[in-house]
Amino acid sequence: MPTYVMSYFTERDESLHLAVSRDGGYSFLPVNEGRPVLRGSVGTGVLRDPFLGLGPDGRIHMLATDGWSSPSIVHAVSVDADLNRWSAQRLLPVMAEVPGAHNAWAPEFFFDHTTGRYHLIWSSVVDPAVPAEGRDWQNVGQDHRIWSCTTEDFSSFSPAEVFFDPGHPVIDATVVRDGERFLMAYKDERGVNETSTSHKHILLTTFDQPGGPYEAPRGPVGPSAVEGPCLFRRGEEWVMIFDHYLEGRYGAVRSGDGAHWQPAEVEVPTGIRHASVLALPD
Template sequence: MNRFLTVLFVFLSVTVMAQKEVYLFSYFVDNGQDGLHLAFSNDGLKWTPLNEGKSYLTPTVGKDKLMRDPFILKGSDGMFHMVWTSGWWDKQIGYSESKDLIHWSEQKGIPVMEYEPTAKNSWAPEMVYDPENKEYIIFWATTIPGRHSDVSDSEHEKGLNHRMYCTKTRDFKTFSPTELFFNPDFSTIDATILPKNNKFYMFLTNENPNPPQKNIRITNADHASGSYPVKVSEPITGKYWAEGPTCLEVGEYVYVYFDKYTEHKYGAVRSKNMVDWEDVSDQVSFPTGVRHGTAFKVSEAIMKLLKNK
């Protein structure tokens, strides 16, 4: 019996070791022409580029053929699903999937805003899995002139006044009609959602330019599909301008990374309770030129493949 327990302990230990997760960060550089970049971290603080800083996937869809704001989610089917901004003024978003983050399916455009003749764009798409309805919710930012409450000095923002829209899918082949997802009384882009403690936390930017906000706030809902209260938290970021939030659980902390885009560098805040946030921007380091990334976990087996590419 003792021998059996010993063998079982060894087996379980090996299994746990084999299932150990590491952290990846998907991002773009420059304007996004050369595509998908990846970095890794063992502690959530120091991020090192993979593939010698070269792209893993070159964009082929969209008017501008860009791959900005790449967001990657490992699905319930074991596949990595990626969406991205395919062009500055596209009414579509890009999509591809992969088993190993190296070999990707043929890229396609999802025409999320084609039904809106005056829609200006489809920016920074992300996803969350809805376990209740067993489907993925893809959400992004779009400006439709005259549709929402005015933003003071929106002309300074080239007339942009964003709200979050969404579509839903179970197979990434058929998609539900686009609908309004989050409609606060301010312009918002770059939302991301973290499932935690039976809630869904949305981190988003307040983009209002006058008086300047450009900071990250939080709201949460009991269901992935919402509704998310439009009365959001006070800023969790500092006096700098921040955009492109992405979340990662590392040990007892939730990290929120973001692009300090006027300073051309990345920052971060972290919390143990989702209420009190500590700015740790001076503790994080990212690859040179990193833009609008998303953080996620992968197995050591996937990491080994990426390092050996």
């Protein structure tokens, strides 16, 4: 049975927190007595939306959001298997060369078995007309799209380009391999920040190669308003967890085929925000 490691931040402490599940992904218990295992040391000094994944060196790589209006993302590499020690943090200026780029939110990466490269994905607003300082990032939805770059070694990166644009604002994309295809969950960012909104929910699509073409979206999966979807395997099923960010709680659904979903049981630490889950062999 794999060990599941959950990474997350909290509103009180925008740092890397970890929780572990040893019962097959049903209950996650915080480590380090709930205190952060890593604090931000570059850029804005915060680590929002922390994501963990296995890199080409076999070590665990972390990506994180560098605040509300930074065009860079934070990167660090685990030094030990217990995730207690990390390399020096560095800023990856993924959107620095894109005119009018204001932010780079919720970075993740996935391995493309068709090319042998890793795809970094994140959400960005590109608008030269209105500066970042004039935006209410926390309360008003912005015109985000999903952007991407690729790397083989996490040292050099291709130029950023649009990865997914369905013709309306989207954020928080997460991609997993599902057989010979890829499964992507993302948040439809239209609507307003109210639980009765017509959007602000999770949609799904599939594709054979990064960049598309993409199948017509399916969903919504779960209610409104939710964000930060994460997909992981639990036995023969997919599990998706998501953040009820207006209500301060988490939800979960499960599916045997990635298309039909029903409520699932997942216990998570209190107060978590934008969690990701990495399954590791024992």
